Amino acid sequence: xxxxxxxxxxLVQPGGSLRLSCAASGSIFSINxxxxxxxxxxxxxxxxxxxxxxxxxNYADSVKGRFTISRDNAKNTxxxxxxxxxxxxxxxxxxxxxxxxLFPWGxxxxxxxxx
Numbered sequence: 305x306x307x308x309x310x311x312x313x314x315l316v317q318p319g320g321s322l323r324l325s326c327a328a329s330g331s332i333f334s335i336n337x338x339x340x341x342x343x344x345x346x347x348x349x350x351x352x353x354x355x356x357x358x359x360x361x362n363y364a365d366s367v368k369g370r371f372t373i374s375r376d377n378a379k380n381t382x383x384x385x386x387x388x389x390x391x392x393x394x395x396x397x398x399x400x401x402x403x404x405x406l407f408p409w410g411x412x413x414x415x416x417x418x419x
Contacts, residue, residue, distance in 0.1 A: 313413030
């Protein structure tokens with residue numbers, strides 16, 4: 305069974321940057337379209353960025369131009385480079401598939417944007 309481990313979150317000032325990583329166990333990672341989700345307190349989880357197994361990407365309007373998703377299939381890892389962070393980006397960030405039966409959710413990584 306695939307396990308997902310997210311890391312790289314933290315406390316950052318508005319305008320700052322963070323790079324999140326999601327390491328997946330299991331060789332089937334490379335054939336799946338993957339995404340980064342976030343859930344802020346009191347809000348539903350939302351998909352903010354996705355990357356297909358062939359490398360094409362999509363972004364939510366709220367992060368377009370600021371976030372970049374990438375993947376390294378050899379390392380079974382997907383990344384999220386977050387620049388120009390805003391307080392409204394504060395959330396727990398998770399990675400997972402973007403369609404079909406999802407993998408079990410990892411613990412996520414907390415991102416807090418505050419001065």
